[in-house]
Amino acid sequence: MLAEPADDQQGDREREIGSCARIADMQSFRLESPRMLAVDISGDTIRAATGSMVAYTGQVQFKHAGMGGGDGLLAGLKRRATGESLSMMACSGTGTVWFAKDAMDVIIIELAGDTLKAESEQLLALSDKLTTDVAFAGLRGMSSGQGLFTTSVTGYGTVALLSAGGPPIALEVTPQYPLVVDKDAYIASRGQLNQTVVTDVSWRNLIGESSGEAFSLRFDGHGVVYIQPEER
Amino acid sequence: MGFSAVNSKVIAAPVEPGREVLARRGAMLAYTGAVTFSPVHLGSGGIGGFAGRMVSGEQVPMMVAQGQGTVYYGYRGLYVTIIELDGSGPLSVEADRLLAHDAALQSTVVFLGQQGGIRGAVRGAVSGQGLFTTQLHGYGSAAVVSHGGTIAVPVGPAGPVSVDPQAYVAHVGHVDVDISASVSWRDAVGRGSGEAIQLKCTGTGTVYVQASEQKI
Numbered sequence: 283m284l285a286e287p288a289d290d291q292q293g294d295r296e297r298e299i300g301s302c303a304r305i306a307d308m309q310s311f312r313l314e315s316p317r318m319l320a321v322d323i324s325g326d327t328i329r330a331a332t333g334s335m336v337a338y339t340g341q342v343q344f345k346h347a348g349m350g351g352g353d354g355l356l357a358g359l360k361r362r363a364t365g366e367s368l369s370m371m372a373c374s375g376t377g378t379v380w381f382a383k384d385a386m387d388v389i390i391i392e393l394a395g396d397t398l399k400a401e402s403e404q405l406l407a408l409s410d411k412l413t414t415d416v417a418f419a420g421l422r423g424m425s426s427g428q429g430l431f432t433t434s435v436t437g438y439g440t441v442a443l444l445s446a447g448g449p450p451i452a453l454e455v456t457p458q459y460p461l462v463v464d465k466d467a468y469i470a471s472r473g474q475l476n477q478t479v480v481t482d483v484s485w486r487n488l489i490g491e492s493s494g495e496a497f498s499l500r501f502d503g504h505g506v507v508y509i510q511p512e513e514r
Numbered sequence: 515m516g517f518s519a520v521n522s523k524v525i526a527a528p529v530e531p532g533r534e535v536l537a538r539r540g541a542m543l544a545y546t547g548a549v550t551f552s553p554v555h556l557g558s559g560g561i562g563g564f565a566g567r568m569v570s571g572e573q574v575p576m577m578v579a580q581g582q583g584t585v586y587y588g589y590r591g592l593y594v595t596i597i598e599l600d601g602s603g604p605l606s607v608e609a610d611r612l613l614a615h616d617a618a619l620q621s622t623v624v625f626l627g628q629q630g631g632i633r634g635a636v637r638g639a640v641s642g643q644g645l646f647t648t649q650l651h652g653y654g655s656a657a658v659v660s661h662g663g664t665i666a667v668p669v670g671p672a673g674p675v676s677v678d679p680q681a682y683v684a685h686v687g688h689v690d691v692d693i694s695a696s697v698s699w700r701d702a703v704g705r706g707s708g709e710a711i712q713l714k715c716t717g718t719g720t721v722y723v724q725a726s727e728q729k730i
Contacts, residue, residue: 317662317725335709336681337667337723339674344709371709382681382725385593385662 311390311409311440316449319381319388319406319442327374330381330407340377347372368402368414368433381407386444389508391470395438400470402433404510409439443470447512454506461501466513473505516655517596517614524588525596525657527614529579536621537587537614539575547583554578574609578617587614592659592730595683595722603687603719605650607658610730611683616654624649658684662725669715676712680727687719 310322318336321328329347347370373379382388388406391398399417408414417434435441443450450469455461462480471477480498501507517525527535529549536554554576579585588594594613599605606624615621623646650656658664660683669675669689676694685691694714715721 314665315663315725318665318723333709333727335678336725336727337665337675337677337721339667339672339676380665380667380723382662384728385724385726 311407311442313388313390314380316387317382317385319390321373321379321381321407322377323373323379324376325374326410327372328379328407328409329370329372330379331383331405332369332371334381334383334406335371335373336380336382338377338379340375342373342375342377342379345372345374368405370405370408381442383444384446386446387449387510389443389445389450389469391441391443391472391508393435393437393439393441393472396436396472398435398441398470398472399432400435400441400443401468404444404469405433405435406442406444408435408441412437412439412441443508445469445508445510446514447510450508450510452506452508455501456504457502461507462498463501463507463509464513465497465499467509467511468499469508469510471501471505471507473503475501475503475505475507477501516598516616517657519594519596520586522593522663523591524586525594525614527579527585527587527655527657528583529585530582531580534617535579535585535614536576536617537579537585538589538612539577541587541589541613542577542579543586543588545579545583545585547581549579549581549583549585551577551579574612587657589613589659592661593663593724595658595660595664597656597658597684597686597722599650599652599654599656599686601651601653603689605656605684605686606647606689606691607650607656607684608730609648611658611660612648612650613657613659615650615656618652619654619656620651622649622651623647658722659730660722660724660726661728661730664722664724667721667723669717669719669721671718675715675721677715677721677723678709678727679711679713680729681723681725682713683722683724685715685719685721687717689715689717689719689721691715 310324312320314320323340323342332346335344383406393412405414412435415434415436417432453461453463455473455475478500480500517527520526524543527537529535529547539553542551597605599619609623625646664683667675667677669685669687679693682691692714693711695711
């Protein structure tokens with residue numbers, strides 16, 4: 283049900299998060315430390331969040347990936363229309379690049395043709411063959427303030443996500459066990475999931491006696507939901 | 515025996531007669547044994563070093579731990595990296611990133627303009643590090659604080675290592691740090707990659723890079 287990754291004191295100890303995500307040792311993505319992603323580039327192009335490079339060796343060029351994070355004009359227009367912004371840069375050449383952002387923990391997820399839905403600001407890097415798009419996320423955006431739309435990542439490759447406040451947690455969802463998570467702790471989800479908003483607004487909120495958890499996200503179906511220890 | 519890590523944010527430093535430890539004032543968390551603390555007014559660089567510090571602003575109040583025992587140091591919950599110096603090359607670090615070091619290490623303040631001329635001065639100004647940096651020479655341990663921990667990237671003849679100026683923490687050895695700008699028209703129209711200015715490290719040694727772009 284719950285698989286918690288290694289504590290950050292253990293240095294770069296390998297961490298396993300469920301059975302769905304693991305360190306991509308045959309891919310070029312690896313964790314140099316729990317908060318630092320290292321990517322070996324050899325002639326291919328990867329995309330990473332703008333400004334997230336902390337160091338590199340070799341011959342690597344950094345270029346703005348274009349409107350919409352480098353997925354063409356249509357995706358760019360959709361992003362502009364929906365406000366689900368994604369600022370990515372394309373890194374190409376030969377060498378090793380290290381990425382990190384605000385000391386947040388990094389999680390590496392491999393995709394084999396399926397789709398990952400993620401908050402755009404939690405995306406750190408994407409490998410070559412993945413495409414991003416804007417997906418309708420239900421009426422969740424009303425509450426979380428992150429827009430009605432979310433970013434979907436599809437294809438074969440590796441995604442690196444950020445987790446604020448510590449290592450992320452992967453929670454499994456099955457039809458018997460639907461999952462409710464705090465909207466501010468939600469990072470990403472994958473699988474056949476149906477997402478709805480749970481509200482807990484009652485007369486208590488009006489008199490200031492709320493539980494502080496007025497809006498939550500409920501997931502039904504089959505899949506995995508990633509959450510972070512810190513609330514945005 | 516040098517400093518040892520208690521966890522990723524706290525270090526233990528053994529203190530004995532003849533082996534004092536200098537640390538940032540206020541960084542002591544706990545100690546065991548008979549240890550006394552006293553402020554250090556003159557840096558180990560003597561009058562010259564002191565004057566240099568006054569002028570440069572590269573001054574952080576330090577205290578010295580003397581006696582017999584173990585002292586635990588930490589600072590604001592920041593990650594601590596222990597760097598062992600074997601005398602082969604100096605450690606260059608910002609004074610406000612230096613948590614503690616063996617008193618046996620010689621500390622000097624270096625004007626960046628001396629290293630790389632006007633480009634060195636520009637580097638200090640652009641990277642927000644100021645025009646001066648602290649160097650430690652000799653044999654011993656030093657502890658450096660960072661946001662999110664550091665990685666050590668070796669610098670060698672294979673080619674330069676480029677580092678984001680905000681993520682740069684320190685370097686050990688004979689490393690030349692030069693500023694390199696690849697500003698293009700894209701940056702001017704707000705379509706830059708956000709990586710226009712980088713520090714180019716060449717020579718032999720190690721560069722320490724933190725997992726964040728925040729200053730201390």
